[in-house]
Amino acid sequence: MEGYIPELKELIKRVEATRPARVERAKRNEHFPALTMQQREEWLNLYHPDYKKDGRRAVRIGPNKGAVLPEEVASLLESSSRIDSNAIDLSRVDYTADVLVIGGGGAGTAAAIMAQEAGCKAIISTKLRHGDSNTVMAEGGIQGADQECDSPYCHYLDVVGGGHFTNRPDLVAALTNDAPLIISWLEDMGMMFDKLPDGRMKVRHGGGTSRKRMHSAGDMTGAEIMRVLRDEARNRHWDITVLEFTPAVELLLDSDGGCAGAILYNLETKEFYIVRAKAVIIASGGFGRLHIQGFPTTNHYGATADGVVMAYRAGVAVSELDSTQYHPTGAVFPEQNVGLLITEKVRGLGAQLLNIEGEEFCFALEPRDVESTCIIRECVDQGKGVMTPVGRIGVWLDSPMIDLLHGEGTVKKELPAKYIQFKRYGIDISKEPMLIYPTLHYQNGGLVINDEGGTSLRGLFSAGEVTGGVHGRNRLMGNSLLDILVFGRRAGMSAAEYAKKDDKTKVTLTLAHIDRFERELKDAGIEGAVRGPLLLPDYTPDHVRVRRANKE
């Protein structure tokens, strides 16, 4: 692959022409004016995909009946169980645990480690391999107020402002208060943070931050966190059993209506397993692979909202599930990199966004939804986007500015993964800009929890992207890696405490809530509902589907 096609190379010359003057201004700490609060509001309403009316509808049953959600989400909440409750023998228990953790990403693994530390035996059920999750894909960093000029107080204000004051205050207080503890926990486990020689954390700004508090490990921060957590969980394998390629498909309740286990599904042998547990934690991640409104996504292959679907059937309500984060900078060229996340760290290091003329059109470090809105507006409304050969559109992210601002070699050193991913296709991002457009990145809302990770269902806890309220309607960079660990740990500790005092070894397991839900579906006239949870997306091309010619 030989890099940019001639037409795009020609356009890059315009970027190069304006670059020296832009670098000079950046060195003087002069930047493009940020939008006022009023402009933010106006532009969001006009251009952000979340604010559009089409592609959404009211969900017809369940605890959030009447709430208007994206079509893709509403139809899954109204999906029918994968299990015939009459055909399954719940007395044949395959696994027992003190704590069952559904999801093997960062939140679930942190929860399992804390539950184990509290003396519990834990099972992690995960759909793909242990660690295959959005956690590994988070690149830029994790926030935590540990510098002298900063405090959890400042962090709190940044979080609620970025969330347009729609966040749940108690959850934000927990998030920001625990942040330094999390950074320290990771340091103790041997995570390789970017540090100065004296040990001081190398911190940076992210969109919407008032202080530099973005901690990183190259541009693989999430991958480094995940591999350290997974390694630690593996060291405790006597107490933490990991079941890979075995997602949960249904919660199990006890006869008093508390959560007491789950049904797992072996993706390879197609068997269902019954797990009885004293407490259950849902940490199954987000919904990027539902491709809301057809957007490409930065999410991993298994991000299909399974946890929300299961818990909703058991009566747990959701909040802000109509709110989706579009990461401002997903790659649109080359075609092989489409949807690929370009970390916000690129902008944190000084790279600006430019239109087809090579001109700046917005402040590069707005909160993410505002930044995405500015890019969509510039392309779709102002007509100043750059078109790729297959008809995708984007704007330039001027990464070569980084070496000019911070010294030769900075791009390669600070963004090694991105550097390789473009170099592979003949593009040197320390010399040439990247072409980007917003991409579906994060599920802002989800299951309603309290600040200890508890849900309205006794015995059920939850943490991470599957939950709602922490970030309100918009999340700042570096707060999701923090969220999964703060609430993963809290959920793990709460579940362990609950498991220790609530002995469920003799309870009768039931799927009565599923029978009730199926009746509700029928009563609401929802026939032929899709089966949920979805588990995996289906990218079968049409020419293959036609040849299959069966009932699939």
Add this chain to the structure above:
Amino acid sequence: MAEDKKKKIKPLATGDKTIPPEGAKMISIYIMGREYRVPETLTILKAVEYAGYRYVRGCGCRGGICGACGTFYRYLGDYRLKTGLACQTVAEPNMVIVQLPFFPANRPNYTLEGMGGDLHGELRRLYPEVFKCVGCGTCTRTCPMDIDVMDYISLMKRGDLKGAAEKSFDCVMCGLCAGRCPAQISQFNAAMFVRRLYGRFMASKAAHLSKRVDEVQSGKYAIMLEDLTKADSDDIKRLYIEREREPDMSEPGGWMPEDTSHL
């Protein structure tokens, strides 16, 4: 005219399903030996899906970082065996492909607590096979992340754990190196261990962090935060707008705000 222009620049939204552009050139690839025709320029992962496979194993982040899709391939008529990540390698004509979704690598159990003395000795104890590296360089040629694996193994042998930690940092733990090693070393697991040793025992601790941890544990911020959770929305908005922003080019630890009342 203006209307036309707007229509023309409407972005295509196609999710992840491959929609080849009109007139796309088709090529032959051989998935585990069977020939399929797929459009050129796709990654191996998307080409396999285009051929009709639906992944369970061998597919994870689809973005080059999780290591689920390690792949061996060779071109028809060429003796050389090549490797790559399926999500990052472009399918080319006459590629014969097989993925390695799992590799039974050696990973001894350990606990960091109680270590800290002779770190090189700990490595020798857990991974004696590292010291039997024959220096063939196959691991380095195999690595899809272009890591000089043999180099970090030789740094491990010499006791330069910092060097080994840094040089192995980009590892996605796909296991391809271990799959090809004649000395039967599980390089990526040994490297994971060494990175944790380095992060825990060798890198300088962040003094400002441990000070802040003490402050948090003393409950210093709990009251401030509780006040914020109770403040009415106008006050919060005012506080948000009045925040001082740390300058972009300041050094970490080198700047203080004018108002230090909530630090």
